[in-house]
Amino acid sequence: MAGGPVNRPLTHSRVPVATYRLQLHHGFRFVAAQALVPYLAELGISDIYASPFFKARRQSLHGYSVTNPLIINPELGSRAAFNALAKSLKARGMGLLVDIVPNHMALSHDNPWWLEVLEDGQASPYAMFFDINWHPPHRILDGKVLQPILGAPYGQILEGQELKLTIEEESFRINYSEHKFPLDPKTYGMILTHRLDSFIEELGEEDPAILTLRGLITLIEHLPACTVCSKKKLQERQRQKEILKKNLWLHYQGNPAIKKFVAENLAIFNGVKGDPKSFDLLDRLLRLQPYRLASFRVALDLINYRRFFSVNDLIGLRVEDPQVFEASHGLLFTLIRDGRITGLRIDHIDGLYDPGGYLRRLQDRLAEVRGAPAAGAQEFYVVVEKILAQEEALPQEWPVAGTTGYDFLDRVNGLFVDPRGLTHLKQIYTRFTNLKETWPEVVYDKKKLVMESLFGGEVEALGHQLAVLAEQDRQARDISKNDLQAILKEIIAGLPCYRTYIRTLEVSLQDRVFLEQALSAARRLEPVVDPLALDFVRRVLFLDFPPNLPEDQKKSGCTLSCAGSSSPAPSWPKAWRTRPFTSIFLWPP
Structure with a gap:
């Protein structure tokens, strides 16, 4: 891997000499990577540079949409298969440089932390893991997180029966396309009390099904709301919520009368296409949730969480918080402690709230897990994905070996450009386009456009x-x-x-x-x-x-x-590297 300018004298535990990138995915697993090791060793490769391999969104081809950083992606193979790859590399004196994604995670039902946030809102123990503004300027989102995943306006999707209320895996959920949204258990009562009087008339007050339903409703009534703040109430909610969900699923599965009653209510809530009023119940239920389902277009104005650039389904992680840092790096530290990983490439370092603080904490913890004394220890080899401006240098206090090499590539590419033709090209360009904007003016204009259209x-x-x-x-x-x-x-x-x-x-x-x-x-x-x-x-x-x-x-x-x-x-790379290509311009040498 080509590093950018080295930030400090090389005192790292291992410095890669020649890296080879391997893009792991369900079609190229650990076993396939291991089979290449002898060949790469003969080529003189010192280190494999592997794409992210923690659990990601299903069938991800890149691995950057992480859903669980504490599990190796099962689509790539087992833990044993990964260990075999690492062992094969070590036997040939080779290292494993790994791409990690501390900045964000995927908004997916495969993400257990995110599901908890959708279910419990601010009351979730994982609410503070994500960079969410629960009290944004737009009061309609107060206490809610926007979910701009709908392919059309909300009302159209709702009345088109594309939002389906179901019961599965111990909870009520809303399904839309491949997305699954758990309901706040406090709102289960709206479903279980609907038509309850007629159900009582049908079976009688003392029927076991009626007594069971009343018991479930009582649990719901005593469940603390998702807006509670005190630690005691939060713990009480978590405990009671699990009891409620387990009992609901147990009786739904085991009592035919309750199953029939719930299934009929679900059908009523799901409405009748062509009858807008029939969707009022589901609309009211959705308005009670700690999230707001919305068209993807709404994100431009109402987004209230930090994204990876303008990607709505990648949410920022608050790794500046020590608890979040530890929780999201547990497996990584174990693999480094065991000698499986010998270097790190940090993806999108500039997305973090405090990149320098993150890197210092990372090196301190890596010294601990490797058993090295904090003072005078060789630093673990870390490079950062960082776009440097022409006159910019990496902060000297960052404990890294350098960048991943975007700046180096710019200089190498410059070797293939003959500046002697620039004046002639400018003349042709100006005559053809009648545009006289300079490169800085183009970047400035595109930054303004990006802010208005994306952020x-x-x-x-x-x-x-x-x-x-x-x-x-x-x-x-x-x-x-x-x-x-x-x-x-x-x-x-x-x-x-x-x-x-x-x-x-x-x-x-x-x-x-x-x-x-x-x-x-x-x-x-x-x-x-x-x-x-x-x-x-x-x-x-x-x-x-x-x-x-x-x-x-x-x-x-x-x-x-x-x-x-x-x-x-987010606006800088979009304006500098991407958006100018939507205009005709002359790239500066």
Whole structure:
């Protein structure tokens, strides 16, 4: 693997000399990879560079849609098959460099953590694992997470009978296409009490089926809501929820009268095509859930969770939280401790809230699991997938060997471009297109386009947080929210790098240079926006707080600046590497 500029002297436990990428999937498993090892060894390959192999979405061809980082993907083979591959490599003195995805997971019914969040909302022990804004600017999503997975508007999908209420695997669920959405157990009562009076008339008050249903309804009534906050209530909900689900499934399977009653109710809730009113019950039930099903188009404005770029079904993980970090890296640490893995490639490092903090914690834990003393130990070989701007260097404090080599490839490709023809090409290009935009102008325009067409919700949410902070500042409270929003867009469009790395009250020299360039671009808005707004945003970005500012407001400002430092990240590569190809332009040498 070609690394970018090495960030520090090479003191790593093992440095790959020649890597060979293997894309593992259900058609190319561990056994097939092991069969190639002798041949690769003869070629002089020092390390296999393997695609992610933790459990991913079914039949994934790339492995980046992880659903469970604590299990080896069974589609690739067993744990024994993986161990055999690692053993074969070790026998030939070869290493295994593995691609890992700490930034995000797939929104899938194969993801047990995510299913818990859909079922319990904020009451789920896994709610804090994911980067969700449970109280976004749009109040219709207060306490809910948006699920923009519908292929058409919600009403059309609902009345087209594409949302099916079912009972399976101990719970009520909504099925749509390949998606499965568990219901909040607190809302089971709406299904079990429907037509209950007529069922009682049919069987009698003392019938075992009626007594059982009443018992289930009582469990539901005593179940704490998914909005509870206290630890005691959360634990009580988890305990009672499992009891309820097990009893429901037991009696549904074992009592024909209850099974018939529930099945008939499900048919009623699922409505009749052509009769819009017949879907009212299901609509009401869905409105009670801690998620909102919506058309994929709604994500542009209403998204309230961090995504991998604009991919709606990949949600950001909060690995900056120690609990989430440990839970999501358990199997990885075990495989490294056992000597199966000898190096790591970190996917999309710039998606993380605090990349430097993550990398330091990773190296510290790797030193522990390898039994190496923290001080003076050789670092584990880690490279990061990172797009560097022309004048940008990796932060010196990052404990990595370098980048995966995008910058190196740019330089190598430059060897094949003869700059002597540039002037002639520019003349031909200008005559043919009648366009005179420079490359920086193209990138700026495409950043604005990307923000408007893909990341409107994220930018609006950041602007809302900035407005809330301004309201707490007597010098800034009268600044228009629209001005703040406009300035944010200009700063993101004008930032000459992927992102900045502000995490404490200190702003690095490199970050200051980049932010000053972005602020200079934003000043083109004067006198359209209030100059006070520009000064306020500058103070927030540079953490330049008044001495008399209360500590809680300083903390809020620091949090916002930290969040803002990563907000440009998705728009930069889209604008720089992808979107220009939707226009005719001359790529600079």
